[in-house]
Amino acid sequence: MVAVSTTAWWVIGSVLGAVVIALVAALLIAIILLSRRIVGQAGAIVEALDGAQANTAALYDVAGTNHALVRIVRDLRSVREELSA
Numbered sequence: 001m002v003a004v005s006t007t008a009w010w011v012i013g014s015v016l017g018a019v020v021i022a023l024v025a026a027l028l029i030a031i032i033l034l035s036r037r038i039v040g041q042a043g044a045i046v047e048a049l050d051g052a053q054a055n056t057a058a059l060y061d062v063a064g065t066n067h068a069l070v071r072i073v074r075d076l077r078s079v080r081e082e083l084s085a
Contacts, residue, residue, distance in 0.1 A: 004012075
């Protein structure tokens with residue numbers, strides 16, 4: 001085994017520590033950039049969903065329209081029966 005002085009071990013440890021810190025910093029920057037991209041995409045998705053909700057809002061009133069049509073047909077039948085009698 002090669003004899004290494006104590007100072008050399010400190011230098012090796014410091015270099016390895018700096019490499020680890022640089023790696024962690026790079027990963028953290030990548031995570032931050034990806035999260036900003038995701039936030040932007042989420043905003044676009046929310047806008048699209050709001051548009052879809054506005055475009056399909058009339059579908060929730062179909063039951064009310066159906067009830068009104070049933071009432072009109074029933075009244076027309078009764079009027080027809082009264083006219084034919």
